[in-house]
Amino acid sequence: MSAVDVASMLSCPVPIEQYPTVLLAHGGGGRLMHQLIERMIVPAFANPALAVRHDAALLPVPTSHVAFTTDSYVVRPIEFPGGDIASLAVFGTVNDLAMCGARPLYLSVGFILEEGLPMETLWRIVQSMRRCADEAGVWLVTGDTKVVDHGSGDGIFINTAGIGLIEHDLTIEPRSVRVGDAVILSGDIGRHGVAILAAREGLELETAVESDCAPLATTVLALLDAGIEVHCLRDLTRGGLGSALIEISEAGGVRIAVDDVAIAVNESVQGVCEILGFDPLYLANEGRFVAFVPAEQAELACAIIDAHGAGTRSAIIGRVDRGEPLVTMLSSIGATRIVEMMSGEQLPRIC
Amino acid sequence: MSAVDVASMLSCPVPIEQYPTVLLAHGGGGRLMHQLIERMIVPAFANPALAVRHDAALLPVPTSHVAFTTDSYVVRPIEFPGGDIASLAVFGTVNDLAMCGARPLYLSVGFILEEGLPMETLWRIVQSMRRCADEAGVWLVTGDTKVVDHGSGDGIFINTAGIGLIEHDLTIEPRSVRVGDAVILSGDIGRHGVAILAAREGLELETAVESDCAPLATTVLALLDAGIEVHCLRDLTRGGLGSALIEISEAGGVRIAVDDVAIAVNESVQGVCEILGFDPLYLANEGRFVAFVPAEQAELACAIIDAHGAGTRSAIIGRVDRGEPLVTMLSSIGATRIVEMMSGEQLPRIC
Numbered sequence: 001m002s003a004v005d006v007a008s009m010l011s012c013p014v015p016i017e018q019y020p021t022v023l024l025a026h027g028g029g030g031r032l033m034h035q036l037i038e039r040m041i042v043p044a045f046a047n048p049a050l051a052v053r054h055d056a057a058l059l060p061v062p063t064s065h066v067a068f069t070t071d072s073y074v075v076r077p078i079e080f081p082g083g084d085i086a087s088l089a090v091f092g093t094v095n096d097l098a099m100c101g102a103r104p105l106y107l108s109v110g111f112i113l114e115e116g117l118p119m120e121t122l123w124r125i126v127q128s129m130r131r132c133a134d135e136a137g138v139w140l141v142t143g144d145t146k147v148v149d150h151g152s153g154d155g156i157f158i159n160t161a162g163i164g165l166i167e168h169d170l171t172i173e174p175r176s177v178r179v180g181d182a183v184i185l186s187g188d189i190g191r192h193g194v195a196i197l198a199a200r201e202g203l204e205l206e207t208a209v210e211s212d213c214a215p216l217a218t219t220v221l222a223l224l225d226a227g228i229e230v231h232c233l234r235d236l237t238r239g240g241l242g243s244a245l246i247e248i249s250e251a252g253g254v255r256i257a258v259d260d261v262a263i264a265v266n267e268s269v270q271g272v273c274e275i276l277g278f279d280p281l282y283l284a285n286e287g288r289f290v291a292f293v294p295a296e297q298a299e300l301a302c303a304i305i306d307a308h309g310a311g312t313r314s315a316i317i318g319r320v321d322r323g324e325p326l327v328t329m330l331s332s333i334g335a336t337r338i339v340e341m342m343s344g345e346q347l348p349r350i351c
Numbered sequence: 352m353s354a355v356d357v358a359s360m361l362s363c364p365v366p367i368e369q370y371p372t373v374l375l376a377h378g379g380g381g382r383l384m385h386q387l388i389e390r391m392i393v394p395a396f397a398n399p400a401l402a403v404r405h406d407a408a409l410l411p412v413p414t415s416h417v418a419f420t421t422d423s424y425v426v427r428p429i430e431f432p433g434g435d436i437a438s439l440a441v442f443g444t445v446n447d448l449a450m451c452g453a454r455p456l457y458l459s460v461g462f463i464l465e466e467g468l469p470m471e472t473l474w475r476i477v478q479s480m481r482r483c484a485d486e487a488g489v490w491l492v493t494g495d496t497k498v499v500d501h502g503s504g505d506g507i508f509i510n511t512a513g514i515g516l517i518e519h520d521l522t523i524e525p526r527s528v529r530v531g532d533a534v535i536l537s538g539d540i541g542r543h544g545v546a547i548l549a550a551r552e553g554l555e556l557e558t559a560v561e562s563d564c565a566p567l568a569t570t571v572l573a574l575l576d577a578g579i580e581v582h583c584l585r586d587l588t589r590g591g592l593g594s595a596l597i598e599i600s601e602a603g604g605v606r607i608a609v610d611d612v613a614i615a616v617n618e619s620v621q622g623v624c625e626i627l628g629f630d631p632l633y634l635a636n637e638g639r640f641v642a643f644v645p646a647e648q649a650e651l652a653c654a655i656i657d658a659h660g661a662g663t664r665s666a667i668i669g670r671v672d673r674g675e676p677l678v679t680m681l682s683s684i685g686a687t688r689i690v691e692m693m694s695g696e697q698l699p700r701i702c
Contacts, residue, residue: 029589056420069407070459108421161512238380
C-alpha cells in the first residue's frame, strides 16, 4: 500500500454506525473478526510478508545472527503529548533491538482489546502504528487480535515482538564494558515520565513537556558505521537512567562513576520533580540511551548522536572505574553518593 | 538449568509470606521487578540465549528463511482439564510455526499481570511454560513483564511470539491447494472448546473432556521428512474446522467438499453440543489441524499423523473440487449444505 492509499483511508474502514465499539465477537474467530482484520488491520499494515494470509510470516533473513525481543505496552492514558501506545509499541521494540546494535527489520503485533473500546480509537492507534513503523523502517509482518469482556482489560494493550539483523562483530553487552570507558547519555532525561504524569493527572504545566518517544536504531547504526567500538548500550525506559546504570554495573561487574552536573534535565521536568518529589534519575524515557565506549572515541560518538538526535544534546556523564560493582554519583557540591536501585514503583504503567 | 534443578524449585522462589500476590511494583522497573525476574522467571526458563541479560536475545539462525508469528492468550479459566494458559501460549505459537512447515526454535514471552494475582499462581504458570517449552523443543529466549492495577486486567494474559526455521522448498499456503487434493483432519474436533466451557460453567460431564492442547510440529516435520508434498496446513483454533476450511477456500480460491460422517467428534463433546446448541464445526481445538495433500499421498499422510498423534485417529474428510470458492458439507442423510462463516462469538476467550 502506498502513502497515497494510506492517506485515502482517513475514515474508519469498519462501519462505525453499525459497530461503534469493539465487541467480543471482534475477537471470536468469526465474521466480525475477519472484517476487522481484513478491512482495518491488514490494509493499514500492508506489506508483502503480510499479504499471504497465514499463521506466521515467512521472512528472508540475510544474516546468520538475529536479535529477538518483546515488550507489552499497557500505558495509561493511551494518548499523551509526544506519543501514544502505538509509538511506544513500535519504537520501544525497535529500540530494544537497536540496543544490541541490530538493524530492526520485522515486528509482530498482538492486540488485547477490551469490549466497548471505541472503534475510532482502535483505528487511530492502528494508523499511528503504521506511521511509526514507516518512520522506524520496519514491517509489521504478523499479528493477533484478542478481545476480553468489559471490565477484564483496559481499553487496549499491545504486545510487539521484533527481529533485527546483527551486521557487526562487536559483543554489545554489559560484560564488554571496560575500565576507562566513557559513559555517554544521549540527551536530557525524564520527559516521558513527566508527559505521562501530566496527561494522567491533568497537570497544567507552564511549558508542556512532550514525551521523548523516538526510534534510536538509526543513531546506533551510525555509531557502528563510524567505527565507534561500542561496548554496551541501554535504553532508559522503566526505572530510568539510575536503574539502567545499576543493571549494567551488576551484569558487567564494573564500577560506574557519574557526574550529576553532566546529566541534562529539562526545566519543566525538574520543576515537576521538585513539586511532586520524583527523582528524574528514575523517571522513564522512551528515546534516550546510554552508550559505553572507549574514552578516546567519546567526543566523536557524541557528535554522531547529536547529528541524529532530536534537538537535545548528548553528554559524557561519567566513566568506568576500578572496583566492586557499584554506581556512584558526584553531586554539584562535590559530594559522592551511591545510586541505589529504586524500590517499589515510582510511576505505574508508563509504557 | 538441568531437569534436576527445575525439580528442586518446587516451592515458589519469591518469598510468598512477604509477597503473597503480585504488586504493581513487580512491573515497575525497580527492585521488586528485578527480584521477580531474577529469582523466578530467568531460572525457570534458563538457556544460553537468556543468560545474557539484555534487551533482546541474540540468536543463531542457520537458514536464510524464518517463520515469525505471535498470539496473545486471554483464556478463562487459566487452568482447565488438559491444559492451562501456559500450554496454550507455548503450543499455540509452536503450532502456528508448524503450520508453515517451520521447525520451531525460539519463543518470546510477555506477561501482563493484574495486581493481586496470587504469586503461587504465577509460579505454577511459569513452571508449566517451561515444561511445555521442553516438550515442544523450543527455548523461551526473551521476555517482558507488565503489571496493571487491580480491575484493569484479568489475572494473567500471556503473549508469545515465535521464530522457526524453514528447511524445505514447499510453499505451504492456501494458494498452493490444487483441485484433487485430499483434505485430512488430524483427529476428533471440539475438545478444547468443551473443556473450557465445562471448566468455566462448572458443567458435570459423565465423561470428563480434556483439551486436545498439544504441540504439532513433530507431526508436521515427520510429514515433510517422509516426502509428503504438503500444499496447505491450518490448525483449528478460534472458529474451529468450519472457519479454517472457509479461510483456505477463500484465500486459495478453491472449492472444498467435506463429508460430515468422516469428521470425528467425541461422544461427550457431541452430547454437550446437543444440549447447549453448539456446532462442533466451530468449536476451538488446540491440537488438531487440516492438511491438504495430493490424493495419492493421503493414506500415507494419515498413517504418519496417527503414528505421532495423541491416540485419536486422523481421517480423509474431503477433497478439493473445481468451482467457485465455497465449502460444502455432505450430511449423513446425503444432503449437501454450504458451510457458512460463523457469525459472532460462539464461545469467548477460549485461548
